[in-house]
Amino acid sequence: xxxxxxxxxxxxxxxxxxxxxxxxxxxxxxxxxxxxxxxxxxxxxxxxxxxxxxxxxxxxxxxxxxxxxxxxxxxxxxxxxxxxxxxxxxxxxxxxxxxxxxxxxxxxxxxxxx
Numbered sequence: 001x002x003x004x005x006x007x008x009x010x011x012x013x014x015x016x017x018x019x020x021x022x023x024x025x026x027x028x029x030x031x032x033x034x035x036x037x038x039x040x041x042x043x044x045x046x047x048x049x050x051x052x053x054x055x056x057x058x059x060x061x062x063x064x065x066x067x068x069x070x071x072x073x074x075x076x077x078x079x080x081x082x083x084x085x086x087x088x089x090x091x092x093x094x095x096x097x098x099x100x101x102x103x104x105x106x107x108x109x110x111x112x113x114x
């Protein structure tokens with residue numbers, strides 16, 4: 001089964017740190033897997049971030065200039081390896097439960113006494 005993945009940011013928390021305002025310190029997200037038939041499985045996650053004012057590896061992006069893709073790229077640097085494997089396995093389980101759901105069943109012996 002081929003699964004196509006998309007990401008969605010569902011929430012952010014910010015705080016002021018030193019001279020920086022509205023620094024993103026917590027993200028809430030979903031990774032959504034869609035199979036060939038259009039069925040969707042989802043995994044919801046939360047990823048914290050910290051600001052190191054001495055880290056000049058990239059420019060600080062002001063909150064009002066952030067895009068969803070910026071934040072997704074940050075999260076993807078954390079959701080790697082075994083954690084990403086776990087996320088994808090949970091999405092596959094969610095998809096399976098929608099494609100082949102468990103159903104409540106009547107007790108077979110109860111229908112015999114009627």
